[in-house]
Amino acid sequence: MADKIRVGIVGYGVIGKRVADAVQLQPDMDVTGVADIIKDARLEIAQKKGYPIYASIPDLKEEMQKAGFEVVGILEDLVKESDIIIDCTPAGIPPKNFPLYEKYHRKIIVQGGEKDHVVQKSFSTFANYADCVNLEKIRVVSCNTTGIARILAPLMVTNEIEDVFVALARRAADPVRTNRGPINGVVPVLGISHHGPDVITVFPELNDKIYSLAVAASFTLSHVHMIKIKVKNPIDRKELISMWKKYPRIIVRRGKDGFNDTAQLVEYYRDLGRPRYDRPEVFIWEETINSDEKGNIYLIYDVHMESIPIPENIDAVRCLMGHTDVYKTVKLTDKSLGIFESEYDYNAKLPGDSPR
């Protein structure tokens, strides 16, 4: 590609800082800058990494400068410098920023906390890449929805899903949010959790076929899903293992090989030297995969909330900028981010292969 895509990141928090680092690693993209309102150690990191810093609120620019940061401009300046904006601010804020982005006709990506209806389409690479090519404004679905979408995707292509029930044990807070609990106890979501309906935004064919319940508890490392999927054509346990092993951004390994729990999994990634011990791959415990002759499939998998949607954000950039080849973008994204290579046959069909 001749010119690199100029990507501006708004909101340098848990997701924003990872998106910035991921964009920086792409051969076809440039970070034009990061915009935020903070002026503490978190912003030090942006400065150490050399990202141009912009003040999201113009009036704060001076304060941020006084705190010792080199602030090169305000949000509007960043928008001008960018082809596309990935807005990673907390839910509710991005729509307030839309007029500014649209004034300069910038492409827009928002995160999964945001409502589906504020964008043209919700996006997940393995669900509906092709449907989103060249759109103006999309939402990359949340970590849990991304995880579910990856798990279901290969079954959507080769089988037919009749029913999904997913029960989530959610981390109550990201590691850095020390003010949040519970310390001891379990907090149920009082009703259907948003995850089932959210999956339908990227897999509309699952309408009326997916339900989710969730509880949050006292851990910070990841979400863990216990899922039951009913497919039309019963499928053997070994085939399932092989299917997911071959799929991109999914790892299938045995707990007894040193992955007995999420903490051991984190330790493995720490030891691997992955930045921030991030695990953008969905991890399935192989021993939990089971199926029966009625078409029921059961498994437990891990979803690292901080990093799972990052590769999908990168894919989304290319998608909005008109790249039609989902295989190529997945390969490029995964290689640049050091994601474990799958044995995926990239000539095979992906769910998002062609517009539906």
Next chain:
Amino acid sequence: MADKIRVGIVGYGVIGKRVADAVQLQPDMDVTGVADIIKDARLEIAQKKGYPIYASIPDLKEEMQKAGFEVVGILEDLVKESDIIIDCTPAGIPPKNFPLYEKYHRKIIVQGGEKDHVVQKSFSTFANYADCVNLEKIRVVSCNTTGIARILAPLMVTNEIEDVFVALARRAADPVRTNRGPINGVVPVLGISHHGPDVITVFPELNDKIYSLAVAASFTLSHVHMIKIKVKNPIDRKELISMWKKYPRIIVRRGKDGFNDTAQLVEYYRDLGRPRYDRPEVFIWEETINSDEKGNIYLIYDVHMESIPIPENIDAVRCLMGHTDVYKTVKLTDKSLGIFESEYDYNAKLPGDSPR
């Protein structure tokens, strides 16, 4: 009843101490004593409560006495004094005690950690009371299985269950077991969890129709179940609420009324003055109850692992001693233990109403 049933409790741990207190509250039972091998603060409690203390291992009797406890005999003495033994020792130990109990032809109850095959039948009041009347040796199923059995029981009578999938978020350790973790992280059961198969031991008609997955995490207050039940005849959400509200040992309340999480639930029981904040009732979050026209039912409920099987243990005593009226024993047990009165119509059919 003329003579009280003489009940000996072996193992004065988390379950045993509760069973002893519950037996003591029955108008038709007497605690003949408690047997254990400990000699610390836990045993102080037994002494303060006035339970005759026996040494489970004869050689330890002297040591226990030296530690200041009044030990009135050894295990065999307790067996002689009792009509029935409730063995609450850790899994694996009860079968070693069986010969001693059988030498004196005593009725035997073991707990849910024990294997099903070591007894004549696994027991759960609302599942198969009638099948167990007058048996010699039974197992009261574990806390989680008891909870599931109660939830399913009313549906077994009035409907037909086609399929059950239960996902458990388990407390990793009882509050007193401070040496156990995890502190941060989630530990999946690597395969089908034992709960589904265990339910089948009391509801054989669910064979091939129930599956369970489980994770343990960093909390100590209770287990929380997220369940999907498919019944033959679709049933309205309101009807479900009413059905469970009327059922014994089940509470249905709204989270938003001050039960947003398990810690608030515990606080309520602390405030009620329940001993040890025990919650022998299964607690269903009303807002989570949902159903659809396909016959799917969804809900989340709380299972207090320390106390849930206690009333079933009391029922089991009467069952083995030949009391055939399950309604009467449930009423008697619940009243004596201060369990919330349900609006249950005790003339209606219970699943265990008649032998199957």
Next chain:
Amino acid sequence: MADKIRVGIVGYGVIGKRVADAVQLQPDMDVTGVADIIKDARLEIAQKKGYPIYASIPDLKEEMQKAGFEVVGILEDLVKESDIIIDCTPAGIPPKNFPLYEKYHRKIIVQGGEKDHVVQKSFSTFANYADCVNLEKIRVVSCNTTGIARILAPLMVTNEIEDVFVALARRAADPVRTNRGPINGVVPVLGISHHGPDVITVFPELNDKIYSLAVAASFTLSHVHMIKIKVKNPIDRKELISMWKKYPRIIVRRGKDGFNDTAQLVEYYRDLGRPRYDRPEVFIWEETINSDEKGNIYLIYDVHMESIPIPENIDAVRCLMGHTDVYKTVKLTDKSLGIFESEYDYNAKLPGDSPR
């Protein structure tokens, strides 16, 4: 006493509900009612216990009634009915209520979260009872300060304290506050913690002689203090054990006897049948008590934040109402609350024995 002291409790939260129950148990006091603004399960408890309920904010009375509660009046009505008000609302609110209390010339007690300067004196039974007799408005110091005061009190009488350094490992949230963390991590108080200075409000002779540091972490059961006290006259370890064993509201026991940690301690109180497993006694781990010939004393003790200041609140009522005999009130309070009897010689001198 002819007439019972009429005590109104404002704020039916963690402290307020315990104060109400404690007042109710006093032979010389009556609960005139509890005032609050809630209308959920917490208030159900007040109603179940038969406490007259008042609306702290007049406009909420109707709402509370609609929610099914029998609300007999508003805050002003409660004030009229009472001789003394124990205000247990969150810090900052009591001073706003003062004008109303003062309009009716009611005695006032506030809790330890409140600032010292808003009252006439801060109060702690074993520190300065005699100084507070017949005052109008006092503050019962917080749980941690109460704990420290009890530990230091016997040394204040029989020895001379030269220096105190206390390091607190604080529970980050009460059990019921599930929205608060941290889940994993430690939060230091950034500077001197308020505990040292707070002790000086009841022991002015410790001015410039006490310092405190504190961290909060992921547990809910109690605060644990590690303390170093330097006294003028070196004192033998055995003497120390005996001294604290004899002192009221202090327990000294060996960890290895079944009190290895705070969870085992809680279990003991659950087993004892103490309401809400409350531990109004300070618990010292005997093995940690140590001293040297320089006059240094070291120990670790447990402070149950929810219940420690409750007996002191009861004492405070009598103190304000003019009862001068601190021995008698301590004995009466402790007996009524079921606090472990100490071997305290009530003819011996207490620090608050005579005005200083």
Next chain:
Amino acid sequence: MADKIRVGIVGYGVIGKRVADAVQLQPDMDVTGVADIIKDARLEIAQKKGYPIYASIPDLKEEMQKAGFEVVGILEDLVKESDIIIDCTPAGIPPKNFPLYEKYHRKIIVQGGEKDHVVQKSFSTFANYADCVNLEKIRVVSCNTTGIARILAPLMVTNEIEDVFVALARRAADPVRTNRGPINGVVPVLGISHHGPDVITVFPELNDKIYSLAVAASFTLSHVHMIKIKVKNPIDRKELISMWKKYPRIIVRRGKDGFNDTAQLVEYYRDLGRPRYDRPEVFIWEETINSDEKGNIYLIYDVHMESIPIPENIDAVRCLMGHTDVYKTVKLTDKSLGIFESEYDYNAKLPGDSPR
């Protein structure tokens, strides 16, 4: 240096794997291999990093090979290939390995869990480097002792320490040890903790002058120390801040700048890209540093148990191999490990500068 020091690492656990990575980064050292008995994901890491793998127990070699690992020899082979062995196996095992190491006259380093008396001397760079030069067998003291030694070191040189009391809030388990608790609760060390006495093994002049108490609780990120130090010559707070800021392997920063707790601190290191988010620097919360005119000094600091002793292990290698210049080794170690540069004046005196 002409020849690189050949370093063999025995025990590839929490410490061993970090020591291996640190040795690998030294310009003057080579990892000859790592020996262990495991054959799971942890060993995969060693293989991915290219460390020659040895079987610590000869009989396990074949099993490890069958599990897919390239095992190049047994422990004795590794010993032959090495000039020095860093034994990082659990306490109690190293002394059993000593005869083998000594058979080949290898220098030996053991870790802080081991007893002091099994080696010639306990070692800590800033305490007694000079005393250990050319010794045969030393112990690098534990994480907490290392942390305390660093904090005290600059005061030992420029002032005189009269008294130290340190209260530790300990992480109950390393992140990977998910089987350990407590989940909720605090576990006191029942007596003086080993830390005080352990400091004396490297700072004998503190004999009778240091005391420590400790509790463990439900967090995994680090130990946090609350310390009171009494020095002969009172020292100003600002001077203290400046003193520690300039000292190697110590960071002093304000909590309010984004380091409010240990989780935020970890996040900073994750963001920095430090391997495994390791923090070999002691971190002092600047706001907690305080002092008075009596010579008392107070502060709270963080000790990352997994990585704090790693640089000291590297120093220890050079020390045993005869390098006398402690400044040079500290500089070399710190630079190679990416430790934050201090403003330390390496011409100034270090405590271990000359034999005492």
